[in-house]
Amino acid sequence: MLNETMSSLRAAKRRALVCYVTAGHPDPARSVALVQGIAAAGADVIELGVPFSDPVADGPVIQGSSQMALEAGMTLQKTLELAAATRVRVPLVLFSYLNPLLAAGPNVLQQAKDSGISGLLVTDLPVGADPEREAWIGKGPLSFVRLVAPTTPTNRMKQIASHGSGFVYLISRLGVTGERSDVSVDLPGTVERLRSVCALPICVGFGVSSAAQARAVANMADGVVVGSALVRIAERSVDEAVAFVRSLRSAIDAA
Amino acid sequence: MTAATHDTGRFGPFGGQYVPETLIPALDELTAAYDAAMRDTRFTSVLDEMLATYVGRPSALTEAPNFSAHIGARVLLKREDLNHTGAHKINNALAQALLAKRMGKQRIIAETGAGQHGVATATACARLGLDCVVYMGEEDMRRQALNVFRMKLMGAEVVPVTSGTRTLKDATSEAIRDWVGTCDHSYYIIGSVVGPAPYPRMVRDFQAIIGREARAQVLERAGKLPTSVVACIGGGSNAMGVFHAFVPDTGVELVGVEAAGKGLETGEHSASLACGKPGVLHGAMSYLLQDASGQVYPAHSVSAGLDYPGVGPEHSWLKDSGRATYVSCTDADALNGFGLLARLEGVIPALETAHAVAWIAAQRGRWAADDVVLLCVSGRGDKDVAQVAQMDTFSA
Numbered sequence: 285m286l287n288e289t290m291s292s293l294r295a296a297k298r299r300a301l302v303c304y305v306t307a308g309h310p311d312p313a314r315s316v317a318l319v320q321g322i323a324a325a326g327a328d329v330i331e332l333g334v335p336f337s338d339p340v341a342d343g344p345v346i347q348g349s350s351q352m353a354l355e356a357g358m359t360l361q362k363t364l365e366l367a368a369a370t371r372v373r374v375p376l377v378l379f380s381y382l383n384p385l386l387a388a389g390p391n392v393l394q395q396a397k398d399s400g401i402s403g404l405l406v407t408d409l410p411v412g413a414d415p416e417r418e419a420w421i422g423k424g425p426l427s428f429v430r431l432v433a434p435t436t437p438t439n440r441m442k443q444i445a446s447h448g449s450g451f452v453y454l455i456s457r458l459g460v461t462g463e464r465s466d467v468s469v470d471l472p473g474t475v476e477r478l479r480s481v482c483a484l485p486i487c488v489g490f491g492v493s494s495a496a497q498a499r500a501v502a503n504m505a506d507g508v509v510v511g512s513a514l515v516r517i518a519e520r521s522v523d524e525a526v527a528f529v530r531s532l533r534s535a536i537d538a539a
Numbered sequence: 540m541t542a543a544t545h546d547t548g549r550f551g552p553f554g555g556q557y558v559p560e561t562l563i564p565a566l567d568e569l570t571a572a573y574d575a576a577m578r579d580t581r582f583t584s585v586l587d588e589m590l591a592t593y594v595g596r597p598s599a600l601t602e603a604p605n606f607s608a609h610i611g612a613r614v615l616l617k618r619e620d621l622n623h624t625g626a627h628k629i630n631n632a633l634a635q636a637l638l639a640k641r642m643g644k645q646r647i648i649a650e651t652g653a654g655q656h657g658v659a660t661a662t663a664c665a666r667l668g669l670d671c672v673v674y675m676g677e678e679d680m681r682r683q684a685l686n687v688f689r690m691k692l693m694g695a696e697v698v699p700v701t702s703g704t705r706t707l708k709d710a711t712s713e714a715i716r717d718w719v720g721t722c723d724h725s726y727y728i729i730g731s732v733v734g735p736a737p738y739p740r741m742v743r744d745f746q747a748i749i750g751r752e753a754r755a756q757v758l759e760r761a762g763k764l765p766t767s768v769v770a771c772i773g774g775g776s777n778a779m780g781v782f783h784a785f786v787p788d789t790g791v792e793l794v795g796v797e798a799a800g801k802g803l804e805t806g807e808h809s810a811s812l813a814c815g816k817p818g819v820l821h822g823a824m825s826y827l828l829q830d831a832s833g834q835v836y837p838a839h840s841v842s843a844g845l846d847y848p849g850v851g852p853e854h855s856w857l858k859d860s861g862r863a864t865y866v867s868c869t870d871a872d873a874l875n876g877f878g879l880l881a882r883l884e885g886v887i888p889a890l891e892t893a894h895a896v897a898w899i900a901a902q903r904g905r906w907a908a909d910d911v912v913l914l915c916v917s918g919r920g921d922k923d924v925a926q927v928a929q930m931d932t933f934s935a
């Protein structure tokens with residue numbers, strides 16, 4: 285479903301709005317309402333973060349949300365139940381660290397599929413790091429979204445693009461997740477470099493925190509990922525988070 | 540994979556590079572720079588010279604006649620506590636700081652638990668004129684206030700870590716997060732044989748001088764190899780350092796002593812090899828304390844340097860391949876070991892080392908009288924006396 289959504293957006297020359305939320309945050313019940321609200325507000329893809337005790341790629345906002353979710357008893361298994369309970373039509377992408385997936389065992393990919401998940405992104409499984417486990421995911425029922433960083437050399441970008449599906453997630457700048465006040469000046473060059481070796485749609489994330497930034501990014505990439513800003517607002521109010529997604533949608537469509 | 544510089548850095552199924560993509564090019568750069576430096580005598584001769592004249596190597600091999608009588612075998616102490624800054628950590632910190640300088644990285648990041656690696660890194664940075672930022676759990680800053688002062692005295696910035704368990708695990712996560720954002724100009728000096736490749740191999744190589752020296756010293760002193768080599772295990776760097784030269788000597792028993800904390804049955808311990816399952820933390824696959832859903836368990840140990848839920852991947856491999864044996868001692872055992880070596884030999888060991896002392900002490904009758912037991916005294920206990928004095932007051 286993720287692949288189809290991305291190609292029909294491309295055919296319609298529309299930019300994808302990808303929204304990240306942490307499963308079980310701010311609490312399990314509101315988390316379901318949040319996903320449903322975001323889907324209704326115009327998100328094209330929703331990334332569902334699996335809370336992990338040691339999120340080394342995340343800044344304070346997503347760390348805090350994971351901590352809250354864990355304290356509320358969230359696990360990978362419960363994340364899948366939550367995904368199923370949302371019954372949304374937009375594709376859901378599981379955003380996880382590797383260890384919870386390994387602990388869940390080989391059937392977890394099919395279970396995820398059965399829960400309505402269509403893609404998987406693993407923060408700490410870069411291309412080439414573990415061919416056996418990458419093959420497990422790559423041959424499984426989910427689209428396997430891979431990450432590219434600003435530090436990634438062009439020949440490696442090519443390799444990454446050929447090992448992924450759905451879209452390629454381009455990290456907009458050095459650093460962990462978190463809000464930033466501006467878009468990196470190097471971003472257009474990195475997008476172009478990636479574009480030259482990658483046929484998949486390119487979605488840009490990390491640091492995109494306002495409608496204005498989302499529009500700027502939408503002008504150069506196929507999609508925009510918004511995470512920390514949304515998580516921070518959702519902690520205060522689900523309604524405000526949904527309104528924020530609506531504003532992102534109009535900003536991107538105006539790009 | 541085809542990428543020529545890609546070092547998957549495996550020890551059997553353990554190790555690897557499970558890191559955010561941003562760090563892969565930085566790790567490739569580090570691997571290439573490390574391998575080139577080790578082939579370059581201009582690098583190795585500067586390192587050797589500093590190990591001799593700044594660290595004070597070779598470290599002594601000390602007879603322990605009273606402890607030997609106590610257990611009924613000949614115990615020899617490899618005195619890493621006599622190094623500059625008081626622990627084995629300087630062997631690695633100094634070498635990596637030299638490598639950072641060679642790579643043109645001016646800003647150094649480190650994590651620390653007991654503070655010994657932080658102090659060693661701050662020391663090397665002061666000497667080499669590098670900027671130094673040390674991440675330390677808030678709980679450990681309290682337990683090891685003296686070391687915090689020493690780091691600041693040498694010009695390092697000590698950043699308190701308030702996330703998670705506020706100990707070594709979270710300090711390491713925070714150091715990695717810093718590096719993800721600054722890897723273009725910062726160098727991360729990791730303090731043990733943990734983390735993504737090439738760190739476990741590189742840190743082992745920099746610590747292997749312990750075993751190389753000790754093996755030659757024991758042969759000269761006793762005319763034979765030791766029966767057993769014993770070291771404590773936090774991340775496992777002093778143990779890998781002393782084990783490495785003996786791995787091919789299959790007749791030599793290698794024993795790693797983990798922290799059993801309040802007892803393995805209580806769940807409050809740091810015995811990853813004894814009680815963990817393979818998993819991924821901080822970039823490597825290794826034995827890991829975790830729950831059924833793959834969340835990392837908070838570790839516990841009275842000694843901040845052993846208080847870590849993971850362990851270096853090479854130890855996981857030495858365990859599974861049967862080459863090394865891993866045992867454990869509780870907080871209470873370690874406190875006894877601390878006092879025992881002080882009383883019997885006039886050597887106050889670090890609380891970390893005290894775990895290995897305590898395990899040997901409990902093995903009376905295990906060895907023949909002329910067997911040689913080599914104990915790696917990874918550090919001195921000065922940093923721990925205030926904490927132990929306070930606990931004695933409580934229990935009195």
Ligand SMILES: Cc1ncc(COP(=O)(O)O)c(C=O)c1O
Binds near residue numbers: 626654774889
């Ligand atoms: C004196 C001493 N020994 C041992 C350790 C544990 O580390 P490792 O297992 O890497 O030697 C530490 C860590 O801080 C230490 O300070």
